[in-house]
């Protein structure tokens with residue numbers, strides 16, 4: 001493969017289970033060294049797509065190339081170069097945690113330091129415990145450690161922090177950020193908007209087996225900027241003329257209910273300054289002034305008509 005080829009290239013992917021079409025013509029390109037969060041409601045086709053990339057499922061249509069290779073036909077060449085964290089399973093239940101981590105590290109030429117990695121993920125205290133007896137959160141952190149210990153070029157993580165407590169979630173995010181800073185390409189699925197917002201260079205929103213939006217979290221949120229608002233309270237019946245002129249044409253001012261003022265539209269620092277300057281010109285202190293910005297969550301709701309979970 002050429003360095004300029006994308007790390008992951010999915011074109012027209014179709015995956016069916018009986019008469020159920022889980023993925024229907026999905027396209028996605030992931031560049032080297034980036035972190036892509038695949039976000040979507042339950043059953044959107046995220047896991048099916050990732051499993052086709054990992055070579056665990058054979059596509060029913062379309063093409064998937066990972067590091068320039070076919071994940072099914074070239075599995076033997078691809079496996080040593082990628083790290084995979086599955087949602088469940090794939091781990092021997094009766095092997096002790098640290099033994100497993102050391103064993104897997106030993107399969108790679110240049111693994112991460114096992115003790116450091118275990119300490120970082122809070123696994124050092126459960127080294128002698130078998131996988132079966134680890135708590136759900138510990139099993140998950142061990143799965144993550146196994147996925148990254150070989151220093152893969154590309155890592156697939158299926159809901160890496162689902163069900164983790166706040167502390168473990170932050171430790172996981174820091175590890176993922178470190179890998180990303182080291183130049184590793186990462187594709188993760190998540191239901192968590194804050195996870196996508198914090199970690200991702202690009203967010204792919206998947207719904208009903210297709211990618212319906214793919215951009216940086218910031219740019220996705222910006223696409224619906226016109227619905228931002230400044231809200232505040234002041235004495236009822238003020239003359240809005242000066243404020244309307246100051247915020248036009250990108251925004252407009254209104255008093256939808258007596259004493260409650262809204263400036264809606266594209267809210268920029270200038271719009272905010274014009275609003276407070278108008279208050280100052282009337283000698284007023286606005287009460288409960290709030291800026292409401294569209295979040296990734298609003299964008300998601302707009303696009304899919306659904307909550308994430």
Ligand SMILES: Nc1ncnc2c1ncn2[C@@H]1O[C@H](COP(=O)(O)OP(=O)(O)OP(=O)(O)O)[C@@H](O)[C@H]1O
Pocket residue numbers: 017020021022040041042043044045046047048049
């Ligand atoms: N092995 C299977 N057999 C039959 N149907 C399946 C199988 N795996 C997935 N499906 C169905 O395919 C659809 C997509 O599932 P998939 O797990 O890819 O979605 P997802 O976006 O990862 O969902 P979740 O967020 O719930 O994990 C769902 O309707 C699911 O029920």
